[in-house]
Amino acid sequence: MQRLAAQVLRNPVHFLAFGFGSGLAPKAPGTFGTLAAVPLYLLLAPLPLPGYVLALVLATLLGIWLCDRTARDLGVHDHPGIVWDEFVGFWITMLAVPLTWYWVLAGFLLFRLFDIWKPWPIRVADRRVDGGFGIMLDDILAGAYAWLVLQLLVRFT
Template identity: 65%
Template sequence: MNKAPASVWRNPIHFLAFGLGSGASPWAPGTMGTVAAVPLYFLIAQLSLPFYLLVLLVSFVLGCWLCGRTSADLGVHDHSGIVWDEFVGYWLTMLALPVSLGWALAGFVLFRFFDIIKPWPIGWVDKRVHGGFGIMLDDVLAAVYAALILHSFYYFLG
């Protein structure tokens, strides 16, 4: 576990990269970051699909910069408290699914599962792709795995 630096509360870039401070949690910062992403998901889920996609794209591009800059400032590649990638990963997981507490919880569990166990190629990317893009990319891949399962369930159950 990497202790959250004081700059999280002073530097707006670090504050955002640390998921509005949620990544400063001493216990399971990635999970806490995903928890913090859920209420924001319910807000952006009200947008039309094109605007939701735009939010995802801007959040990803911004996240590459935020995470890369914060990582460089702290001198730690992918500090455990950098959780902006969890925000974007969770929002991508939930793309075009029904907006309900049940789907949100299923997305949360599946996204965290894939983000934690890192099956191929997620683990490979996590170890070999560096900088802000690398920090973001492994969570995007975890989101793709989770979204594929959720959309499969929706297709067959819906």
């Protein structure tokens, strides 16, 4: 673990893919990665919708490259410590959601639920799509599912 931590902390690509080091958590790195995404979300949330969407697209494209490169360097497809995909998945969940602590908490819980549960087609994508795109895709889909549920909650509560 110390060797991996040293490798991640020394390499800027790995450092970003590991969510600024949050993916080094010994237990539940995806949850810690999602937690680390919250402060960055709070910085993105005030952007106008087109700016937020642009940031999301750029973060996704960057994530495909970061995750692919890190997975290849570590020799492990979708290493549990790679959590940039959780960042993007959470940010998708929070697209156009009111900025209050309870909606952030609801988004966090819904995203973690769908990311862990992996209902169809998330599980299929997780198993069949390789590379950086595959690492990102299951979290993009989990974020979309969580976004849909969160939007319904926002509209009807």
